[in-house]
Amino acid sequence: MNGLPTLATLLADARRRLTMAGVDTAAIDARLLVEAATGASRLDLLAAADRTVAAEAAARLDGWVDRRATGEPVGRILGATSFYGLDFALGPDTLEPRPDTETLVEVALAAVRTGLIAGASPDGTGLRLLDLGTGTGAIAVALLAKMPGASGIATDLAPGALDVARTNAARNGVGGRLDFALGDFFAAVNGSFDLVVSNPPYIASDVIAGLDREVRLHDPRLALDGGSDGLDAYRAILAGIDEHLAAGGLLAVEIGWDQGQAVAALFRAAGLMEIEVHRDLGGRDRVVSGRRNMQFD
Structure with a gap:
């Protein structure tokens, strides 16, 4: 016509x-x-x-x-994507959140809703959470959106990532319950938390060059590189767990599909209990969780 x-x-x-x-x-x-x-x-x-x-x-x-x-x-x-049914802006300093990471959200929500975390109600009342290396804020924002009684802090090394996370928290109605701190893992926070979550860098350095172009060329290397064996970030997180995970609290982290046993061993060495390796919808190991003893040593 x-x-x-x-x-x-x-x-x-x-x-x-x-x-x-x-x-x-x-x-x-x-x-x-x-x-x-x-x-x-x-x-x-x-x-x-x-x-x-x-x-x-x-x-x-x-x-x-x-x-x-x-x-x-x-x-x-x-410039945006969907995660756990919510909309998230992206930025050059953030990973694009992927469906596999929803497994981490599910593990954390199940722990709260089944009463696994002492002092926290099923709706999150009484719960203080910490998201280490938050990126877009997807994990923390999704958790707070599903737990209206909870509050928390999200940290990241990249100022640009925190700017994006703030935008996403406000966009999804949880900005008033989520604070932000610039720094490396626990270095930016004080006190202890009932729930600590993280999707840290876990790709071995020499593997990055062989990743799919969608990841290799477009995701920030800082959010990918886990050191020579891919486990550096887990070691750093566990080094601060005694000071920052409350008695009876839960630590849950995303892992690479072949890292379940190695990360579980690091959890055991750090003194955590009830350690579990959780699989994603594709049947691959995706999350390791563990609790701190109700009684401190």
Whole structure:
């Protein structure tokens, strides 16, 4: 009619280009990019596929598809992603939170809701949590969103990450219950906490060069590099656990799929009890948790 493309033609072209570029998630990524570039809903793509799209939106989509074809993740392109049903802004100093990390949120929530953490009600009342290396704030924000009685602190080494985390806390309605501290793990905080969580750097240094381009080229190395064996961050966290994990408190950390036994051994050496290795939905080891004895030594 007027030479403008339709939603259907844009979607088909985006899917074709991403498939040719070797993007495994071409169909999903094409849909997300078309929706964001045009303002169309998923229903529109089905029920109004013949709707024409303005040239400006089509040009925007064209640039985004080019970027995705070179390996830039959709979340980076759009500047935001979804985690645990919540929306999170991203920044250059943050990882893009991934579905596997939701396992850590589930483990922590289950511990509170089943009364495993003394003095904390199922809704988090009485609970003080600490998120070490918070990045986008995804873990802390998701936990506080599900536990309206809880409060906490989130730390990070990168000022830019903390700025993003503050934005995300406010965006998701928990800004009044989450404080932020700039520093390396426990160095930025005082006192003890009932729940300590972390998704720390856990990739062995010499493995990073072989990671998928989406991670290697677009996630900050500071948030990936776990030292020569990938365990440096766990050692650093456990070195401060006596001072900062309350009696009966829980420490839960995300791990690489092959690190379950090694991290559990570090937990045992640090004197933690009831140590468990939890699997993600794909059946791989993803989280290690352990409690501190109710009676301090």
